[in-house]
Amino acid sequence: MKRLVIATRNQGKVAELRSALEGTGFEIFSLEELAPGLVVEEDAETFEANALEKARVVSEALHCAAVADDSGLSVDALGGDPGVRSARYGGEGLRDSQRCEALLRALADVPDERRIARFHCVLALWIPGRPAVCFDGVLEGRIDRFLSGEHGFGYDPVFVPHGYDQSLAVLGKEVKQRISHRAQALSCLQTHLLGLRSEQAAH
Numbered sequence: 439m440k441r442l443v444i445a446t447r448n449q450g451k452v453a454e455l456r457s458a459l460e461g462t463g464f465e466i467f468s469l470e471e472l473a474p475g476l477v478v479e480e481d482a483e484t485f486e487a488n489a490l491e492k493a494r495v496v497s498e499a500l501h502c503a504a505v506a507d508d509s510g511l512s513v514d515a516l517g518g519d520p521g522v523r524s525a526r527y528g529g530e531g532l533r534d535s536q537r538c539e540a541l542l543r544a545l546a547d548v549p550d551e552r553r554i555a556r557f558h559c560v561l562a563l564w565i566p567g568r569p570a571v572c573f574d575g576v577l578e579g580r581i582d583r584f585l586s587g588e589h590g591f592g593y594d595p596v597f598v599p600h601g602y603d604q605s606l607a608v609l610g611k612e613v614k615q616r617i618s619h620r621a622q623a624l625s626c627l628q629t630h631l632l633g634l635r636s637e638q639a640a641h
């Protein structure tokens with residue numbers, strides 16, 4: 439079976455991607471399993487450029503297919519920040535909960551109706567010898583006034599999806615797998631991978 443490596447060190451992302459990619463005809467590995475020392479810079483200005491670069495570097499280093507996720511949170515009242523810098527918002531070396539708190543402080547004076555935000559996710563698939571492809575997803579919502587819930591990762595404790603009144607970290611895995619930005623992009627990626635599998639089976 440051909441190998442597909444999930445080109446991220448973020449264990450929250452690995453968990454959300456792995457189960458969806460199993461059953462697509464590839465043997466799935468995380469970057470930690472195949473190349474724990476490999477470092478990929480993320481300094482592009484768009485989710486797509488970052489995702490493509492991560493997938494390319496990992497695929498070329500390991501000579502196998504790679505999927506990379508670049509994602510983040512855009513807050514309207516902050517002019518779209520933290521955006522592509524979501525993983526570093528508030529400073530280096532912070533825990534996820536400290537980044538959430540930094541975001542809440544930045545929005546302390548912003549009224550409820552202006553706390554609009556959205557998660558973006560771009561998944562890039564890099565298969566040696568084939569054109570690279572990207573799939574994306576967006577989840578609309580708002581930033582709460584406090585952290586709540588234990589599930590998920592990143593900004594899940596302060597993000598309330600549109601149509602719900604609890605944070606993603608309270609709503610949990612089942613809801614997130616149904617509605618999230620990553621779930622939307624993953625569903626397109628799954629369809630694409632299954633198409634490749636049928637194409638190969640036909641040859």
Ligand code: IMP
Nearest residue numbers: 507508509510511524525591592593594
């Ligand atoms: P990057 O894609 O490695 O640049 O990191 C994206 C960052 O955006 C993560 O470290 C999280 O802080 C945030 N993020 C992306 N997706 C999610 C999500 O599904 N829930 C919560 N935070 C997320």
